[in-house]
Amino acid sequence: MTVQEIKEIMLTVPMIPDMELAVTKTVESLSRFIPFTGDQVDEVKHAIIEACMNAFEHSRSADCRILLVFKVGPCKLTVEIVDHGKGFDPALVEDPKIENKLFKNVRKRGWGLKLMKHLMDEVDIVSNRNGTVVRMVKYADAYRKEALNESV
Amino acid sequence: MNQFNIDIEHTGDYAVIRSDGYINNLGGEKISEECCRLLESGCRNFILNLEKSPIVNSIGVSILIELIERVLESDGKLVFTNLTSTIAKTFRIMGLLQYAGAFPDELTALDEIKKM
Numbered sequence: 475m476t477v478q479e480i481k482e483i484m485l486t487v488p489m490i491p492d493m494e495l496a497v498t499k500t501v502e503s504l505s506r507f508i509p510f511t512g513d514q515v516d517e518v519k520h521a522i523i524e525a526c527m528n529a530f531e532h533s534r535s536a537d538c539r540i541l542l543v544f545k546v547g548p549c550k551l552t553v554e555i556v557d558h559g560k561g562f563d564p565a566l567v568e569d570p571k572i573e574n575k576l577f578k579n580v581r582k583r584g585w586g587l588k589l590m591k592h593l594m595d596e597v598d599i600v601s602n603r604n605g606t607v608v609r610m611v612k613y614a615d616a617y618r619k620e621a622l623n624e625s626v
Numbered sequence: 627m628n629q630f631n632i633d634i635e636h637t638g639d640y641a642v643i644r645s646d647g648y649i650n651n652l653g654g655e656k657i658s659e660e661c662c663r664l665l666e667s668g669c670r671n672f673i674l675n676l677e678k679s680p681i682v683n684s685i686g687v688s689i690l691i692e693l694i695e696r697v698l699e700s701d702g703k704l705v706f707t708n709l710t711s712t713i714a715k716t717f718r719i720m721g722l723l724q725y726a727g728a729f730p731d732e733l734t735a736l737d738e739i740k741k742m
């Protein structure tokens with residue numbers, strides 16, 4: 475069985491403080507269509523907050539907006555977070571380690587991408603000098619194995 | 627605008643800090659400022675109850691990492707209580723719980739702090 479994507483919602487938000495919280499309300503509403511547990515919804519919300527914060531902070535996009543595309547399937551949620559900023563090379567981002575940050579005079583930050591990867595089931599980033607698309611997928615547990623097996 | 631509040635109960639050498647609201651840069655800074663003020667007044671042990679802060683972002687947590695560093699450098703301890711499972715997972719992914727414990731509630735945390 476292929477997973478049919480049944481609904482698509484697009485949202486454009488300005489890069490202003492706390493907009494990432496407004497976006498999480500959309501996640502809550504859409505999650506009612508998917509058999510997610512409360513914790514799974516919470517994980518999706520946190521991952522999207524990180525992707526939005528990155529677009530806000532690092533993209534330097536001239537239009538100061540991000541586009542979010544939510545695709546609601548019967549067993550999964552796909553979210554694309556799109557900015558039209560300067561882009562970056564994810565391969566050059568170092569994997570953060572707490573032991574390299576604590577008790578050293580270094581920047582304590584650099585966790586967002588790692589958190590997204592752990593909180594979601596799939597994360598793909600396509601980025602170039604016209605902008606960045608972060609595509610993330612979360613499967614509802616009951617369907618997850620099936621969906622993952624399909625792609626093997 | 628998102629509201630952030632903090633409630634502090636300071637008893638002897640420990641303080642319970644209860645945050646209420648989104649722990650972003652502003653929330654993180656507010657917690658950090660209060661704890662640093664307590665550190666300067668001689669308080670060494672901190673119980674940070676996040677029951678009313680179910681949402682955090684990485685910037686807020688990085689400020690908490692700086693705070694944990696300061697507390698440990700002052701030979702103190704900082705522990706968390708009432709974490710949602712997502713926040714507990716986030717802290718675990720970051721390796722934070724090796725340096726700051728997590729307990730289900732304030733009483734358990736206090737017992738542990740007294741034993742340490």
Ligand SMILES: Nc1ncnc2c1ncn2[C@@H]1O[C@H](COP(=O)(O)OP(=O)(O)OP(=O)(O)O)[C@@H](O)[C@H]1O
Nearest residue numbers: 528529532533561562583584585586587606684685
């Ligand atoms: N949308 C984006 N546009 C441009 N650069 C980005 C984007 N997203 C991430 N980056 C780059 O990747 C780096 C790593 O991002 P990551 O979220 O892991 O850490 P951070 O944002 O620097 O810190 P933290 O997330 O802990 O607050 C950023 O510092 C930035 O250089």
Ligand SMILES: [Mg+2]
Nearest residue numbers: 528586587684
């Ligand atoms: Mg980030």
